Amino acid sequence: MQGEQSKGKKKRHVICMTSDFFYPNTGGVEEHIFNLSQCLIKRGHKVIVVTHSYGKRVGIRYLTAGLKVYYLPITVMYNQCALPTMICNIPLVRYVLIRECVEIVHAHSAFSVMGHEICIIGKLMGLKTVFTDHSLFGFADMSAVLTNKFLQICLSDCDHCICVSHTGKENTVLRAKVKAHKVSVIPNAVDAYSFTPDPSKRDPNVVTIVIVSRLVYRKGVDLMAAVIADMCPRYPNLRFIVGGDGPKMWLLQEIREKGFQHCVALLGSLPHSEVRDVLVKGDIFLNTSLTEAYCMAIVEAASCGLKVVSTKVGGIPEVLPENMIYLTEPNVSSLVAGIENAMKDLKEGKILCPYECNRKVRKMYNWLDISRRTEIVYDKISLNKNKTLGLQLRSYLSSGVWPFLLVISLMYLLLQLTERIHKRKHIDIARDLKL
Known part of the structure; x- marks a missing residue:
């Protein structure tokens, strides 16, 4: 009887949506993050959004349904994307993830530097990671080659990928060398009650x-x-x-x-x-x-x-x-x-x-169906066992860019140093006091 009750009970996840692209910027990625977050909140999950500052919009803001958004004081470099330092934002990102008790980091857009960076930090902290790819890329021009290699590195240790079409899945599997069984197809949606004919x-x-x-x-x-x-x-x-x-x-x-x-x-x-x-x-x-x-x-x-x-x-x-x-x-x-x-x-x-x-x-x-399908991905990856640092480094080594192992190692050491300076239990106290 108890087994049946536990089986029927839905697991509640704490999710961090992250991308360089979010409100007040407008576009398909921004709409996707907002609408998906709203539906996940309705389904009983806790969702926060982490992005960089937009002009004077810095700090914490609350949107519809209590969606909490962290506009981190990170400078934009080009086309609404942050500078890919990989190490400079570690203390701040770590603080937010621990303070909000995040279990799953969900990054959006291959162009988002912040998304990839926070995914890697989350993985080194033992969190589960998901990446949603919203774009298609070629294989011939220099920009596509560099982007594809960067994406391959960042997705080497990602728990699961989501693409918005079957064509997108084929493209991601080929250019980022992600295993096909780790990629799901979940399309975008539209609020048909807002877009009505007249x-x-x-x-x-x-x-x-x-x-x-x-x-x-x-x-x-x-x-x-x-x-x-x-x-x-x-x-x-x-x-x-x-x-x-x-x-x-x-x-x-x-x-x-x-x-x-x-x-x-x-x-x-x-x-x-x-x-x-x-x-x-x-x-x-x-x-x-x-x-x-x-x-x-x-x-x-x-x-x-x-x-x-x-x-x-x-x-x-x-x-x-x-x-x-x-x-x-x-x-x-x-x-x-x-x-x-x-x-x-x-x-x-x-x-x-x-x-x-x-x-x-x-x-x-419709967004409720999309959120239900995304929830299945979250339930699936929550069963994955955490890898040791050695296994994570081996995953990144599979991308063929061995100097990146030095970057990952440095990030791991900085996380350990930050833990010594600002212990996790102190962040939990700050969260409980709502500081």
């Missing part, structure tokens, strides 16, 4: 194409500009609404100044709370990404009832069923043909009802 906001006299994206090379802004320049002269009733900002904004501004001011609206950077209000004005959503592990934007657009036209790159073909998306090759002629097919189906009424699209997305992707 056909009354559409203009019936024109066909409106909405684009919401960061205007960077990876998002195919060059293709986007070429498609706009090709279609606007041929279709007078076509309108483009572009939300987002980035270094490639000048390209769209140039296109707009060539006599297309009446049919191209550039909204600039949008808060995530305003994205739905822009999406519901459109009939078609256009995504021109050149690489994508999982595109959150097309799911949000489909939830709002838009017909999606997208390049079939990375994990995008896995995301939506065929009757909700037009997949094209990443070139101008194919994208134009996809948009024309979508316009033809709109005219003939061969499309799903917007509210039916919302119901489908609600069933396919």
Whole structure:
């Protein structure tokens, strides 16, 4: 009888979500961390978030549902990422992990220096570690080679990895040399109750194409500009609404100044709370990404009832069923043909009802299901036995970068020195007194 009760009782985990990317910064990784944390809290777990400072936002803040966020006083080096010192932040990170009684460190994004650094520190402290990869990388250019090798080193001793698509899993297994059985596929999700359709906001006299994206090379802004320049002269009733900002904004501004001011609206950077209000004005959503592990934007657009036209790159073909998306090759002629097919189906009424699209997305992707699947990963790795320092060093040696063993050894020695100076029991007292 007692065995059955203990078997049915759900284990409560204390989780530290960590990444360089979090609120007030906006993006897919930030939304993923926030929503996953909220659902895990609802399921009875304790969750904290550790990130670096954002301007004057330093110290501890509390968000919805009591989500505790540590904005550590760590300087940003480039593109919202901290400097990869590996050793300078050890005392501070150790203090936070002990103070909050963390059991599992969950890092997000291959670009996040803080995520990898705190994962390694947590592993040396005997904690369990999970890493979620949100991106795809190539194998040829120098930046990809360096990133892949760094990722391979950092994931050498990670307990488990999560990828957001099956294509992403294959990519991570190949470039980071992670064993396939240690990688799970858990997709992103969308709050379909927030991204609801509203056909009354559409203009019936024109066909409106909405684009919401960061205007960077990876998002195919060059293709986007070429498609706009090709279609606007041929279709007078076509309108483009572009939300987002980035270094490639000048390209769209140039296109707009060539006599297309009446049919191209550039909204600039949008808060995530305003994205739905822009999406519901459109009939078609256009995504021109050149690489994508999982595109959150097309799911949000489909939830709002838009017909999606997208390049079939990375994990995008896995995301939506065929009757909700037009997949094209990443070139101008194919994208134009996809948009024309979508316009033809709109005219003939061969499309799903917007509210039916919302119901489908609600069933396919919801955060409670994602949190339940992530919880299974936490339960699984909590049974893993801790490795000795020698076995951990052997894991890092498998990456082939033997000088990194000196870095790990130095980190371990600094942790031992910090333990001598600031003993663990003193931190527990400070936590109990809420200091």
